[in-house]
Amino acid sequence: MATIGDVARVAGVSTSTVSYVLSGKRPISGSTRERVERAIRDLGYRPHAGARALASARTNVLGLMAPLRADVNVSVIMQFVTGVVTAARNHDRDVLLLTSDEVAGTERVANGSMVDALIMMDVESDDARIDVLVGLRQPAVLIGLPQDPQGLSCVDLDFDAAGRLAVRHLTALGHRRVALIGSPQLVLDRHTSYAIRLRHGFAEQADAAGLTHLSVPCSSTPAGAADAVDAVLEAMPDVTALVVHNEVALPWVLTTLAERGRRVPQEISVVAVCPRDVALGQRLPLTSIDIPGYAIGQVAVEMAMARLAEPGTDRPAETRLLTPTLEARESTTAPT
Amino acid sequence: MATIGDVARVAGVSTSTVSYVLSGKRPISGSTRERVERAIRDLGYRPHAGARALASARTNVLGLMAPLRADVNVSVIMQFVTGVVTAARNHDRDVLLLTSDEVAGTERVANGSMVDALIMMDVESDDARIDVLVGLRQPAVLIGLPQDPQGLSCVDLDFDAAGRLAVRHLTALGHRRVALIGSPQLVLDRHTSYAIRLRHGFAEQADAAGLTHLSVPCSSTPAGAADAVDAVLEAMPDVTALVVHNEVALPWVLTTLAERGRRVPQEISVVAVCPRDVALGQRLPLTSIDIPGYAIGQVAVEMAMARLAEPGTDRPAETRLLTPTLEARESTTAPT
DNA sequence: ATGAAAGCGCTAACAT
């Protein structure tokens, strides 16, 4: 592999000139720049990432801690990851993938100077991993909303607002008895914050509007979905609308409703909280509140880059909650 | 951050001794080793990855090119990735994630010496990216089976054998008229090799057994699944068994069958080719041939590590095809 | 069994 020295020799300049041509950190005359760029092309020169990291204390790599258990929201996770990787590339960064349970990995990667910043997905309300991140010299961004961000930046969909938005949509249509089919109990037990926040917003708005309401967890299996539906129908036989916040169980919730003779939307309305393509991928295009995983991933990267750009600054961390939007489709209508 | 020099000073030894304690590349006396290890712990020392890469020409990072489009086999992809990351960690490697469409990324990462080896998922029969990989000094492993591996190592499930296995299972049960509901036309058009290989094995074995058979592509939407089922039922009204190789469409294939009044397995048997958990996650536990994504990811890493271990060696590349296994569950039975 | 020292390839002062 050619080195910067080779390039310099071929171009007839010093190594620092080559370096500055590459970084643009000082003015270079047109002719020099041209010769250098030619030499680079001719030699197929690529700067050695390690050498660069050593000399500049920058790796151009972002660490991403993603939950790689295949059990939950696989498609959502994928969207987050895609958003992060794409945005990272737009900032000339690569992405190092860490499994999220591996707390030690964070320290290894950060203290070993492998990454410039860290992004952590799937944050729980009271997440032990946050303590680790706080102690690092690299900035970190959380996807999700812990109880105490400890000075870290956070980004997420405003699930609380999403819960309220779903109820408002149903209220506007005239519904008075609504139920939420939510995340698996396991996820709730983990204090995964989005699940709790959505449920909270749902209940709050339903109370405020004077609705009769109810929420049940729902495990991500056909049987779990059936159980959840049945639990709702038993506790609230005259329910007219459902909010479903569980993209895996969603299809089975719908088939169960069909089997129980409740047609959507004639006998029961359904609002899904899930990625848009999941809502559109069902038999009936569902009214839904999008979980914009791709966008959230992008924002996470921007926030990380912002912190990197202003190193000394003690600009306080910020929490960015993306405003949910509801798209009315064919699964909601006025109750009869 | 503490450096190796700090450790050496605190331990009262030279830097090289510290280095050798860390690498184990030469014998160290018990007492020295102890003092060094203490110093490392006390200082919270971590070797600087860049410095290490520069001095040793090793990064301890594996590059993984994964298709991050959210459209196909999301859960399968996730399993591959998980397998790769887990195995990589077992070999003390981290994983750098590349999006698969970014051919330039491969060269950037490889020539910039960011990775020791590359693993490429979702290989197509005639994949342009292979040419790039062949030109690199780092070893590369393909997940999938191109027409011409050009000397690269490959690993995949033996989809051809899987197609044959499915047919043999059905033949043994007494079925004589079978159909394959396969991958989306789009995937077939991309010459994605697994889709073609499975279809080939299916047809070959069906011919060999003298069965009446048929195969249709199937787009991964509810409507697509319905169309595929209807196409089969029209062309072969008396079909008694289906092989489904499309994990996304699978649930909709089943609901469509139900709607058309064909009960599984009484009126029609179904063999699914998909990850085990997908087969088990349906209403009825399906007879299935597992796509062992996790295992394949692991093997890919092992192969990469093997190449790294013996650098000079010109051991010819190998192709490892994992033998498919069929697990009989409740969706197949003898035809009536 | 241990140490001294020469790089690895690059960046960023410091010069001019």
Added chain:
DNA sequence: ATGTTAGCGCTTTCAT
């Protein structure tokens, strides 16, 4: 506008 050079932190040969 360009060149010189001192590190960055580690590995590894060469000595002892």
